[in-house]
Amino acid sequence: MSSEAISHGTQAHAMHDDHHDHHHHETFITKYVFSQDHKMIAKQFLVTGIIWAIIGGLFSVIFRLQLGYPESTFPWLEDFLGHWAQGGKLKPEFYYALVTMHGTILVFFVLTAGLSGTFANFLIPLQIGARDMASPLLNMLSYWFFFIASIIMFASLFVQTGPASGGWTIYPPLSALGEASSGSKIGMDLWLVSMAMFIVSSLLGGLNYITTILNMRTKGMSMTRMPLTMWGLFFTAVLGVLSFPVLLSGAILLLFDRNLGTSFYLSDIVVAGKILPNEGGSAILFQHLFWFLGHPEVYIILLPAMSMASEILSVNSRKPIFGYMAMVGSIFAITILAFLVWAHHMFVTGLNPFLGSFFVLLTLLIAVPSAIKVFNWLTTLWRGNIRFTPGMMFAIGFVSLFISGGLTGIFLGNSSLDIHLHDTYFVVAHFHIVMGVASFFGMFAGVYHWFPKMFGRYLNNTLAYIHFWVTIIGAYLIFWPMHYEGFAGMPRRYYDYSNWESFKMFGGLNEFISFVAMIVFAVQLLFVFNFFYSIFKGRKVKSQNPWGSNTLEWTTPINPGHGNWPGEIPEVHRWPYDYSKDGKDFIPQDVPVGEDESKH
Amino acid sequence: MSEHVVSPEVTFAPAHTSGTKRIWKTFWLLSFITIIELVIGIVIYNIHKGEHPNHTLVLAFKGAVCILTLAKAYYIVAVFMHLGDEIRNMIITIVVPLALFIWFIIAFLWDGNSWRNLRNTDAGSRPTQEQAAPATKKSGEKE
Amino acid sequence: MATTTIQAETKWWNGGRSPFNASYGKVMMWYFLMSDAFTFGAFLISYGTIRFSVNNWADPNHVFNAFPFAGHANLPLAFVSLMTFILIFSSVTMVLAVHEGHHMNKKGVEKYMLLTIIGGIAFLGCQAWEWTHLIAGHHDVLVNGQIEHWGTTVTKNPWGSEVMHNGTMVATPGPIAFGGYFFGITGFHGFHVLSGVVINIVMYIKTKLGHFDQRGHYEMIEKAGLYWHFVDLVWVFVFLCFYLI
Numbered sequence: 009m010s011s012e013a014i015s016h017g018t019q020a021h022a023m024h025d026d027h028h029d030h031h032h033h034e035t036f037i038t039k040y041v042f043s044q045d046h047k048m049i050a051k052q053f054l055v056t057g058i059i060w061a062i063i064g065g066l067f068s069v070i071f072r073l074q075l076g077y078p079e080s081t082f083p084w085l086e087d088f089l090g091h092w093a094q095g096g097k098l099k100p101e102f103y104y105a106l107v108t109m110h111g112t113i114l115v116f117f118v119l120t121a122g123l124s125g126t127f128a129n130f131l132i133p134l135q136i137g138a139r140d141m142a143s144p145l146l147n148m149l150s151y152w153f154f155f156i157a158s159i160i161m162f163a164s165l166f167v168q169t170g171p172a173s174g175g176w177t178i179y180p181p182l183s184a185l186g187e188a189s190s191g192s193k194i195g196m197d198l199w200l201v202s203m204a205m206f207i208v209s210s211l212l213g214g215l216n217y218i219t220t221i222l223n224m225r226t227k228g229m230s231m232t233r234m235p236l237t238m239w240g241l242f243f244t245a246v247l248g249v250l251s252f253p254v255l256l257s258g259a260i261l262l263l264f265d266r267n268l269g270t271s272f273y274l275s276d277i278v279v280a281g282k283i284l285p286n287e288g289g290s291a292i293l294f295q296h297l298f299w300f301l302g303h304p305e306v307y308i309i310l311l312p313a314m315s316m317a318s319e320i321l322s323v324n325s326r327k328p329i330f331g332y333m334a335m336v337g338s339i340f341a342i343t344i345l346a347f348l349v350w351a352h353h354m355f356v357t358g359l360n361p362f363l364g365s366f367f368v369l370l371t372l373l374i375a376v377p378s379a380i381k382v383f384n385w386l387t388t389l390w391r392g393n394i395r396f397t398p399g400m401m402f403a404i405g406f407v408s409l410f411i412s413g414g415l416t417g418i419f420l421g422n423s424s425l426d427i428h429l430h431d432t433y434f435v436v437a438h439f440h441i442v443m444g445v446a447s448f449f450g451m452f453a454g455v456y457h458w459f460p461k462m463f464g465r466y467l468n469n470t471l472a473y474i475h476f477w478v479t480i481i482g483a484y485l486i487f488w489p490m491h492y493e494g495f496a497g498m499p500r501r502y503y504d505y506s507n508w509e510s511f512k513m514f515g516g517l518n519e520f521i522s523f524v525a526m527i528v529f530a531v532q533l534l535f536v537f538n539f540f541y542s543i544f545k546g547r548k549v550k551s552q553n554p555w556g557s558n559t560l561e562w563t564t565p566i567n568p569g570h571g572n573w574p575g576e577i578p579e580v581h582r583w584p585y586d587y588s589k590d591g592k593d594f595i596p597q598d599v600p601v602g603e604d605e606s607k608h
Numbered sequence: 609m610s611e612h613v614v615s616p617e618v619t620f621a622p623a624h625t626s627g628t629k630r631i632w633k634t635f636w637l638l639s640f641i642t643i644i645e646l647v648i649g650i651v652i653y654n655i656h657k658g659e660h661p662n663h664t665l666v667l668a669f670k671g672a673v674c675i676l677t678l679a680k681a682y683y684i685v686a687v688f689m690h691l692g693d694e695i696r697n698m699i700i701t702i703v704v705p706l707a708l709f710i711w712f713i714i715a716f717l718w719d720g721n722s723w724r725n726l727r728n729t730d731a732g733s734r735p736t737q738e739q740a741a742p743a744t745k746k747s748g749e750k751e
Numbered sequence: 752m753a754t755t756t757i758q759a760e761t762k763w764w765n766g767g768r769s770p771f772n773a774s775y776g777k778v779m780m781w782y783f784l785m786s787d788a789f790t791f792g793a794f795l796i797s798y799g800t801i802r803f804s805v806n807n808w809a810d811p812n813h814v815f816n817a818f819p820f821a822g823h824a825n826l827p828l829a830f831v832s833l834m835t836f837i838l839i840f841s842s843v844t845m846v847l848a849v850h851e852g853h854h855m856n857k858k859g860v861e862k863y864m865l866l867t868i869i870g871g872i873a874f875l876g877c878q879a880w881e882w883t884h885l886i887a888g889h890h891d892v893l894v895n896g897q898i899e900h901w902g903t904t905v906t907k908n909p910w911g912s913e914v915m916h917n918g919t920m921v922a923t924p925g926p927i928a929f930g931g932y933f934f935g936i937t938g939f940h941g942f943h944v945l946s947g948v949v950i951n952i953v954m955y956i957k958t959k960l961g962h963f964d965q966r967g968h969y970e971m972i973e974k975a976g977l978y979w980h981f982v983d984l985v986w987v988f989v990f991l992c993f994y995l996i
Binding site: 628635639650653656670674681684702706 | 761763764768769770771772773774775776778781785788792796797799800801802803804805806810812827828832835836839840842843845846847849850853854970973976977980981983984987988990991994995996
């Protein structure tokens with residue numbers, strides 16, 4: 009290495025130190041509102057995400073009421089929803105709106121922005137040893153674009169004709185024609201505009217995450233010394249940056265179709281006996297564009313959860329992660345494959361069967377890296393000195409859910425089986441377990457694990473264990489029976505199943521699912537209480553490194569300021585998984601390698 | 609620190625060529641390729657004007673234009689955007705993700721073609737008339 | 752020390768430096784452009800998909816055969832070639848501005864930035880003329896047995912295949928998606944040109960005020976240049992997809 013290069017490096021850090029001295033005079037506005045500190049932005053994402061999660065969860069409880077008790081009326085619903093629940097009975101239009109909003113909110117606002125927005129912002133600079141993100145300004149703008157998107161989406165809940173209600177996938181022609189349903193009117197425009205803002209936000213965030221991880225790593229932090237969390241968040245950002253623009257294109261074309269009379273997605277449509285002039289487009293084109301984002305989106309949601317679970321499993325098993333390079337390779341393979349398999353959501357659209365068979369092949373290939381990851385998690389746990397902290401419980405829960413949800417994906421990836429299972433409750437069960445609840449478990453694991461770093465206090469453990477056990481048992485009780493319903497052919501998105509002779513038998517089961525869903529939702533509120541209570545009243549963190557973890561974030565002060573390390577940024581000498589090595593419980597990354605130390 | 613090192617992460621100032629010869633050379637090259645493209649465009653136009661356009665020939669010419677366009681894109685990115693002057697790591701991370709376009713294009717166009725077949729055959733319920741009747745008659749039928 | 756030896760000996764991925772020997776701003780710009788390439792890619796691929804899915808499409812040589820002040824002369828490809836050359840030339844002036852920036856030559860940067868801005872505005876002017884011509888120029892179309900006069904808009908396409916009507920060949924309505932894609936994609940590209948011109952004007956003013964001389968480098972010009980070349984790059988593909996094939 010040239011001496012010139014080294015001198016540049018030192019100057020670099022000196023320059024950064026100068027730079028951060030300017031941040032000491034902080035007002036309430038610059039510290040809590042328009043903050044450029046990545047830790048504060050992460051907390052803003054987290055709190056906004058929690059608010060959205062409550063709203064989205066509440067929606068599911070309301071439509072589960074309809075599904076579980078289709079014959080009953082709930083007069084209090086009318087006080088709450090007004091004309092949408094006249095006489096205490098949910099209107100079908102609003103049922104669809106609730107289902108749509110539940111999906112949109114949880115997929116995009118909670119599990120994309122709330123999950124990777126929080127943890128990418130919080131962990132990237134801390135774990136790679138940087139003062140802040142590459143561009144703190146764009147990082148701040150990323151949150152505020154998300155905020156604008158949130159405001160627009162929230163406003164759409166209150167428009168006269170109701171929010172968008174074409175399902176979270178907003179397929180045309182339902183979404184392209186304003187007269188198609190009440191949920192296709194202004195609510196749909198607001199949905200699209202909100203999504204455009206959201207895409208800008210995720211782009212600004214993603215670009216920052218990528219460049220920060222590439223350019224801002226501290227000395228010695230080679231790519232293969234990065235914690236797996238960083239690898240996961242890195243490829244999450246890559247997925248977002250390359251796939252969200254395609255949804256943007258799709259959304260722009262859809263806006264044109266709605267408002268300018270173009271025919272990108274419309275052809276041969278008859279509404280109320282009137283033939284529309286639109287001709288030449290294809291509604292399936294939208295599905296292609298949507299799923300070109302939509303499938304990577306699944307991994308945008310899953311990869312952060314996977315990688316945080318890897319980290320937490322290793323720390324709390326006091327064992328190095330098994331197969332580090334295999335884990336990195338699997339993340340990479342999943343990223344590539346995520347871009348190649350989108351049409352497996354479209355087997356029943358009349359997709360050319362020969363083309364479909366390629367998508368089957370590529371889809372089933374994802375099982376390989378996924379299985380590698382699962383085996384590596386299990387072997388990391390194997391004979392480990394396991395500490396059952398709440399974070400660890402949720403990480404183990406994540407692995408369990410990922411296995412149960414992932415296996416059903418193999419069913420759905422086969423085009424021949426998918427023809428039977430498509431759009432049934434089997435699909436609902438599959439993606440809720442593997443992408444919904446599993447990612448939530450990753451997120452909870454992350455919150456429980458890094459809460460001490462975020463706020464300098466612990467969450468209450470008793471409440472945490474209640475939260476864990478009720479949530480995991482509840483999640484299985486809710487979604488396991490849905491597989492059975494799906495096999496029997498029960499379609500998703502229906503308002504009332506009691507009208508069908510063949511689905512009447514599921515009345516009791518649906519009631520049971522709804523009942524459990526309410527309990528699980530209530531327990532999430534317990535977590536929210538725990539979260540906000542502990543920020544102010546939680547047990548204080550006394551030790552700098554409460555979990556005995558190797559990664560760099562635990563070398564910062566208990567309440568790190570803007571700039572993270574008061575002095576020099578530590579230099580990294582080893583990978584982050586030296587647990588139970590040479591008689592030592594753990595060896596942090598900034599400890600130089602001893603002369604007689606064994607290799608890992 | 610040299611005046612050209614713009615940021616602390618940069619290890620050494622990249623060498624900049626002093627002349628503008630390469631830029632002008634690229635300009636003439638791009639213009640030349642564009643003119644060839646235009647000539648091919650005119651040729652395609654004249655083939656279409658003829659009584660019985662040879663579709664294979666048209667397709668071959670269109671393929672040639674696509675390749676020429678890719679060549680233009682290569683020169684713009686490599687010389688004008690200076691990607692050719694960056695170090696290898698950077699070139700790879702920019703170029704490799706673009707490979708995703710291959711399957712993106714193939715799958716989309718493949719399905720588009722399949723929609724046309726479905727339309728022309730009423731989803732396979734009748735034999736295609738595409739070859740039997742020229743396209744002109746077909747839109748006439750819709751009247 | 753020779754650059755090549757540094758390149759070979761530096762451990763690029765070991766942290767403490769950029770593995771690309773580039774500032775974060777430049778790396779970010781590249782990845783932004785990559786992301787934008789997927790936006791344009793999605794548009795153009797959608798266009799291709801729809802074109803594959805219909806039996807006949809408007810023939811570009813018929814649609815785009817006009818030239819300003821040339822009356823009704825049939826000049827296929829002429830005007831769009833002019834637009835292409837304008838854009839390529841403005842790309843050259845941009846790269847020359849970047850070149851002058853590397854040599855800290857403020858006057859040179861100013862000169863070439865100004866030329867680039869003029870090129871961009873000229874391109875936008877051409878596009879405005881072309882759009883106006885397409886929308887305002889009416890053509891005979893046979894609709895339900897009646898002759899109507901249609902311009903090319905996002906809802907009307909007078910460029911369908913021709914049929915015999917009362918002894919003359921008359922066009923029938925073509926796939927509506929043609930106008931939508933043409934105006935949508937060239938409009939989105941034009942929007943990029945417009946924002947590029949705005950960025951270039953800001954850069955020009957900043958150069959004039961001596962901001963980059965104070966900073967000691969002209970990297971901002973380089974980043975603006977990347978964006979501008981990207982706009983040119985996209986045009987190359989738009990030119991291919993709409994006018995040539």
